[in-house]
């Protein structure tokens with residue numbers, strides 16, 4: 001039997017076929033999970049619908065922009081009525097304005113700082129709160145996507161590095177809060193991957209090159225590497241793991257010099 005047979009997972013953050021969330025969706029689908037997806041706004045509905053057509057027909061889709069008041073609550077209310085309880089939740093969303101992802105960190109604006117925190121870190125709390133009534137009592141698992149810039153300075157990552165530090169701390173606090181309710185919460189710290197969001201970081205290609213040269217495995221990771229690790233953390237095989245940040249980075253983060 002496949003690892004996720006009979007499990008239902010909601011995935012937030014598919015924009016296109018390069019999205020890390022799409023790699024996760026494919027791994028979960030392969031292992032038998034039934035999926036619910038979101039699209040951020042009307043403009044993104046069609047591309048997400050087209051991708052969802054590659055999944056079974058009973059894949060559920062609904063709108064949710066985490067900055068729109070009431071969107072998270074509306075999403076889970078409809079999901080509960082039309083899709084039923086949840087065994088897993090994937091948070092694969094982040095945003096910072098392009099002008100905050102380059103130049104001097106000292107120039108970070110309050111608006112830009114708040115927006116990056118709201119979309120990229122606070123939203124994990126909002127989504128967990130919204131999903132909790134659907135996850136309670138099911139040994140459910142939540143994952144989110146972080147990056148090494150949370151703990152070390154990565155050129156141009158700037159305000160997003162601070163948001164990822166918050167996201168990793170949120171992971172620990174939520175794991176402590178939700179553990180007694182049977183819900184696990186973990187983060188994956190993924191190596192750099194060329195996606196729509198990543199291309200917003202100034203000089204991203206040089207981050208990719210450095211990683212491929214210095215990582216013990218001498219390569220970059222891809223969406224399938226992250227998708228498989230995410231599937232493991234969402235599956236019952238990881239039932240003893242919570243509150244952790246797991247690296248899927250070809251080993252880059254262990255290197256000193």
Ligand SMILES: NC(=O)c1ccc[n+]([C@@H]2O[C@H](COP(=O)([O-])OP(=O)(O)OC[C@H]3O[C@@H](n4cnc5c(N)ncnc54)[C@H](O)[C@@H]3O)[C@@H](O)[C@H]2O)c1
Nearest residue numbers: 013014015019020065066093094145147192193195196197
């Ligand atoms: N690509 C990388 O190098 C890399 C490395 C480590 C971690 N990550 C993280 O992986 C996650 C997915 O990013 P990706 O690289 O696949 O890029 P992506 O652009 O494909 O996905 C980002 C997603 O965030 C969603 N999003 C942005 N603002 C939103 C909002 N207000 N409400 C709802 N959704 C919103 C977008 O719709 C999009 O689907 C992010 O958390 C990112 O920081 C990426």
